[in-house]
Amino acid sequence: MKTKFGIFAVILLMTIVGCKKETKVDNPWMAKITTNKYDNISSIFKEINPVSLNTAIETKNESYIRSSVNDVANNIASYFFDKYKIDLRNDFVDNPEGIVTLGLFYAAKEKNAALANTQSLGTSPLHVEEDFWCFLEVVGAVIGIGDAKNIWRSIMAGAADDTIIAAIRLVGRRVAGIFTVGIMIAGAGHCLGFW
Numbered sequence: 001m002k003t004k005f006g007i008f009a010v011i012l013l014m015t016i017v018g019c020k021k022e023t024k025v026d027n028p029w030m031a032k033i034t035t036n037k038y039d040n041i042s043s044i045f046k047e048i049n050p051v052s053l054n055t056a057i058e059t060k061n062e063s064y065i066r067s068s069v070n071d072v073a074n075n076i077a078s079y080f081f082d083k084y085k086i087d088l089r090n091d092f093v094d095n096p097e098g099i100v101t102l103g104l105f106y107a108a109k110e111k112n113a114a115l116a117n118t119q120s121l122g123t124s125p126l127h128v129e130e131d132f133w134c135f136l137e138v139v140g141a142v143i144g145i146g147d148a149k150n151i152w153r154s155i156m157a158g159a160a161d162d163t164i165i166a167a168i169r170l171v172g173r174r175v176a177g178i179f180t181v182g183i184m185i186a187g188a189g190h191c192l193g194f195w
Helices: 002-017 041-046 050-058 062-083 096-118 130-143 145-156 161-172 178-192
Strands: none
Touching: 041 062, 041 096, 041 178, 050 062, 050 178, 062 096, 062 178, 096 130, 096 145, 096 161, 096 178, 130 145, 130 178, 145 161
16 A cells, blocks of 8 residues: 555656756755764654655745755765765765665665564565565656666665665766655655654
């Protein structure tokens, strides 16, 4: 049920708000690296107020969504710089949507690892659970289901962080506008249990 609702909501809202990514010419956005205050990627997303985000999506409050996406992207960039010693700024110039997409995949990776540690032998972690398929469908509705599956397979196969970043950087360039990214955060947050 969650999966069908997630897919329907994402597709419906993408259709309503359109799928054209805005292009900025002057003063491109670049992530701000600050002191990392998070233990994991999921905690970055959990700071978002889901009611405010959903209201902003419904009322098409672009400034709230853009501010939220940029804040999340800055926090993810700071987290990666601290934890992995990877500076995302040059890979995602004027592309906070790509950083957020990267963060969502790493949040799913963290949840998968946590489930693998708590489940008994013989059961599969996040790979086959309803929550994961919900996540894959929500993110796939924005970046393409084939790309989403390929990125997830790479993560599960143990691909290097640089490889995952490069793949998401390319996919992130095709990510739709700021509203669609807000919808993706809301849908993925529902699937991964952020709120």
